Amino acid sequence: xxxxxxxxxxxxxxxxxxxxxxxxxxxxxxxxxxxxxxxxxxxxxxxxxxxxxxxxxxxxxxxxxxxxxxxxxxxxxxxxxxxxxxxxxxxxxxxxxxxxxxxxxxxxxxxxxxxxxxxxxxxxxxxxxxxxxxxxxxxxxxxxxxxxxxxxxxxxxxxxxxxxxxxxxxxxxxxxxxxxxxxxxxxxxxxxxxxxxxxxxxxxxxxxxxxxxxxxxxxxxxxxxxxxxxxxxxxxxxxxxxxxxxxxxxxxxxxxxxxxxxxxxxxxxxxxxxxxxxxxxxxxxxxxxxxxxxxxxxxxxxxxxxxxxxxxxxxxxxxxxxxxxxxxxxxxxxxxxxxxxxxxxxxxxxxxxxxxxxxxxxxxxxxxxxxxxxxxxxxxxxxxxxxxxxxxxxxxxxxxxxxxxxxxxxxxxxxxxxxxxxxxxxxxxxxxxxxxxxxxxxxxxxxxxxxxxxxxxxxxxxxxxxxxxxxxxxxxxxxxxxxxxxxxxxxxxxxxxxxxxxxxxxxxxxxxxxxxxxxxxxxxxxxxxxxxxxxxxxxxxxxxxxxxxxxxxxxxxxxxxxxxxxxxxxxxxxxxxxxxxxxxxxxxxxxxxxxxxxxxxxxxxxxxxxxxxxxxxxxxxxxxxxxxxxxxxxxxxxxxxxxxxxxxxxxxxxxxx
Numbered sequence: 001x002x003x004x005x006x007x008x009x010x011x012x013x014x015x016x017x018x019x020x021x022x023x024x025x026x027x028x029x030x031x032x033x034x035x036x037x038x039x040x041x042x043x044x045x046x047x048x049x050x051x052x053x054x055x056x057x058x059x060x061x062x063x064x065x066x067x068x069x070x071x072x073x074x075x076x077x078x079x080x081x082x083x084x085x086x087x088x089x090x091x092x093x094x095x096x097x098x099x100x101x102x103x104x105x106x107x108x109x110x111x112x113x114x115x116x117x118x119x120x121x122x123x124x125x126x127x128x129x130x131x132x133x134x135x136x137x138x139x140x141x142x143x144x145x146x147x148x149x150x151x152x153x154x155x156x157x158x159x160x161x162x163x164x165x166x167x168x169x170x171x172x173x174x175x176x177x178x179x180x181x182x183x184x185x186x187x188x189x190x191x192x193x194x195x196x197x198x199x200x201x202x203x204x205x206x207x208x209x210x211x212x213x214x215x216x217x218x219x220x221x222x223x224x225x226x227x228x229x230x231x232x233x234x235x236x237x238x239x240x241x242x243x244x245x246x247x248x249x250x251x252x253x254x255x256x257x258x259x260x261x262x263x264x265x266x267x268x269x270x271x272x273x274x275x276x277x278x279x280x281x282x283x284x285x286x287x288x289x290x291x292x293x294x295x296x297x298x299x300x301x302x303x304x305x306x307x308x309x310x311x312x313x314x315x316x317x318x319x320x321x322x323x324x325x326x327x328x329x330x331x332x333x334x335x336x337x338x339x340x341x342x343x344x345x346x347x348x349x350x351x352x353x354x355x356x357x358x359x360x361x362x363x364x365x366x367x368x369x370x371x372x373x374x375x376x377x378x379x380x381x382x383x384x385x386x387x388x389x390x391x392x393x394x395x396x397x398x399x400x401x402x403x404x405x406x407x408x409x410x411x412x413x414x415x416x417x418x419x420x421x422x423x424x425x426x427x428x429x430x431x432x433x434x435x436x437x438x439x440x441x442x443x444x445x446x447x448x449x450x451x452x453x454x455x456x457x458x459x460x461x462x463x464x465x466x467x468x469x470x471x472x473x474x475x476x477x478x479x480x481x482x483x484x485x486x487x488x489x490x491x492x493x494x495x496x497x498x499x500x501x502x503x504x505x506x507x508x509x510x511x512x513x514x515x516x517x518x519x520x521x522x523x524x525x526x527x528x529x530x531x532x533x534x535x536x537x538x539x540x541x542x543x544x545x546x547x548x549x550x551x552x553x554x555x556x557x558x559x560x561x562x563x564x565x566x567x568x569x570x571x572x573x574x575x576x577x578x579x580x581x582x583x584x585x586x587x588x589x590x591x592x593x594x595x596x597x598x599x600x601x602x603x604x605x606x607x608x609x610x611x612x613x614x615x616x617x618x619x620x621x622x623x624x625x626x627x628x629x630x631x632x633x634x635x636x637x638x639x640x641x642x643x644x645x646x647x648x649x650x651x652x653x654x655x656x657x
Contacts, residue, residue: 086144086157090117094125103157106139136160172234176269177277178217179285180208180227183262183293189224203253204261211246215239233269236298240308244296247309251294262294270301291446291462305449310610310624323470326459327477330440333457334363337415337438340370341406343428345421347380347569350531351466353387354495355419355442357488358471360399365482371409373428374400380568386491386531393487403429410435417442420467422460423450423621442470444499446612448621462623465511468495472514489523494531501577505625538571545575545590552644553651556609557585560636561592569600569628576604587611591639598630599639609650617646 021043029036089098094117104111107119117124121137128148137144137157143164147156182204189197201224208227212219215238218230239246244265253261266285268277280299287305288297295309334340340363344352356372363370379387391397401409410416410432417440424430433439433452440457444464464470472492475484496515500507503515519525545567549559557579561567572590579588587605594600601618603611604626611627618639620629631639 088155178229182225185225264288265296267298323473327474350498351495352420354491355467466499484521486522489521493523555586557588567592573602576602
C-alpha cells in the first residue's frame with residue numbers, strides 16, 4: 001500500500017480561518033499595536049498547537065491503515081489457502097497450474113498440480129469446451145457446484161454436499177400413492193363357497209400386509225379386490241430394486257383348479273398434490289390392466305411410465321357379455337356416423353387386413369359406407385397374395401382407398417376404426433385421427449405408453465390371439481341382413497392362423513370358437529394356405545439370416561442380417577419364428593436393416609423370456625412372446641450391442657429375485 005503523503009499545513013478550512021484572523025490582526029495592529037502583539041502571540045500558539053494536533057492524528061491514521069492493510073492481506077492469504085473452497089488454475093492444455101491446499105485431498109499425491117483436469121472429472125474438460133458456466137461434480141464422496149471462468153482459466157468449487165443431501169432427503173420423502181388390484185379375483189372366487197373365499201382373502205391379505213410392513217408402507221383394503229398403499233419415493237426405490245417381488249409372492253397363492261392369483265399395481269409419483277397423485281395411480285393401474293395384468297406400472301407427473309412384472313401370459317378374462325356390449329356400442333356409433341374409415345398399421349399383416357375387412361362388413365351390415373385406408377406402396381410380401389385375391393373381388397376392393405382419398409372424404413361426423421394397433425405413430429395415416437372426434441380402437445396388443453388421444457370406444461384384449469378374433473366375435477352380434485363373403489371370412493381366419501402360428505401360440509377356447517364360426521361362414525382353409533405360401537427366394541433369404549445366428553446366454557438366439565441388405569418385417573419375423581423351433585432355444589432376436597433406413601428387430605419367445613419388456617426398452621412393444629421394434633439413426637452392430645446390454649440387465653434382475 002503506498003505511503004500517505006505528509007502535509008505540514010493544516011486543512012483547508014483551518015487555513016481560511018487563520019488567514020481571516022491574520023487580516024483581522026493587521027487591523028488591530030494598525031489601531032492598537034499592544035493588543036495586536038498579544039493577539040499575535042496567541043495566534044502563533046494556536047497555529048502551532050493545531051499543526052501539532054493534526055500531524056498526530058495523521059500519524060495515528062497512517063499507523064491504523066498500515067496495520068489494517070497488513071491484516072487484510074494476511075486474511076486474504078489465509079482465506080485463499082485455508083477456507084473450505086476449491087480454487088484451481090489451469091493452462092491452455094487443461095493441466096492444473098495451481099490449486100489451493102483444499103484441493104490436494106482429492107489427489108493420490110501431495111498435490112494435484114501438474115495433473116490434467118481429468119483427475120477431477122472426465123466430464124470437466126468437455127464442459128469447459130462447451131462454455132458451460134456452472135456444473136456439478138462429485139469428488140471423493142462430496143458434491144461440488146463448480147463455477148467455470150474460462151477466460152481466466154479458473155475454477156471455483158463450492159461444497160454443496162449438505163445441500164444435496166437435504167434435497168435428496170426431501171425428494172425421498174415425497175408421497176407415493178399406489179392402487180393394488182387383484183386381476184382375477186372375480187374369476188377365481190365365482191364358484192367358491194364362503195369358507196374357501198374367506199380363506200383366499202385371508203391369504204392374500206396376510207401376504208400383502210407382511211409386504212407392506214417390511215417395506216414401511218401404509219396399506220388399506222378398500223374392497224374385495226382393491227387395496228390402497230401410501231409410501232415414499234425412497235420406499236418405491238427399494239421395491240424397484242427387487243423388481244416388485246410381491247407379484248411373485250401373490251402368484252404362489254392358488255385358488256380352485258390351481259389358478260394362480262395375480263395382481264396389478266398402479267403407482268403415481270411426482271411433485272403434485274394428492275388428487276393429481278390419485279389420478280396418476282389410477283391411470284397407471286388402467287395401463288397395467290390394459291397390458292394384461294400381473295404387473296406394475298409407475299407413472300410420474302411428466303407422463304413417463306416404467307413397468308415391472310408381466311412375466312406370465314395373460315389369462316383369458318373377456319366374456320361373451322363384454323363382446324356383446326362392445327358390439328352393440330360399435331353398431332350405434334356406426335349408425336350415427338356419415339361413413340366409417342378403417343385403418344390398420346403400416347406394412348399391414350394378415351391380422352390387420354383381416355380385421356379391417358371384418359369391420360368393413362360391420363359397416364355394410366348397418367347400411368353405412370365403409371372404407372379401408374390402404375397404401376399400395378406399403379405392401380409386404382407376406383400379404384401380397386391376399387391383396388391380389390381382394391383385388392379380384394370387386395365388391396370388396398372398391399372399398400379400399402389410398403391415404404390421399406381418405407383425406408378428401410373424411411368429415412367431422414366420420415367414424416375412424418383403428419385395428420391391430422393403438423399407437424398413432426403406427427397407423428396408415430396419422431393425420432386422419434385429427435379430422436374427427438369419433439374414434440374406435442380394437443387391438444389385442446398390450447397397451448403401451450403411446451396411445452390414440454380421446455378414443456370414443458376402446459376394445460383392447462391382450463388375452464385374445466389376434467384382432468381378427470376380436471372382430472369375429474363382434475360380427476356375431478351384428479345385424480344378419482348381410483352375409484359374410486367367403487373371402488372376408490377367409491381373410492379373418494388367415495389373420496387368426498398367422499398370429500397363432502397355426503393355433504400353437506396364444507390360443508384359447510375362444511380362438512377355436514371364432515375359427516369355427518368363420519369356417520361355418522365359408523372360410524376356405526386351403527385358400528389360407530395359399531395366402532401363406534412363400535416364394536423360394538424368400539425362403540433362401542430367411543435361411544441365410546438363420547445361418548448367421550449366434551447363441552447368447554445358452555438359450556438366446558441372436559441373428560444379424562448382412563450390412564446393406566434390407567429386409568421386410570415379415571421376413572425377419574419368420575426368421576425369428578423359425579429360430580424358436582430349434583432345440584434349446586427359449587427366445588430369438590433377428591436384427592436387420594429396413595427399407596426405410598431404420599433397424600428392425602423381431603423378437604420371439606416361448607414364454608420364459610418376456611420379449612415385450614425387452615423391446616419396450618428399445619422403444620418397441622408387443623406381447624410377452626411376440627414383440628418387435630424399429631430404431632432410427634443406428635447400425636446393426638450398435639443395435640445388437642444395446643440388445644445384449646438389455647438382456648444382461650434383464651437376466652441379472654431375474655437372478656437377483
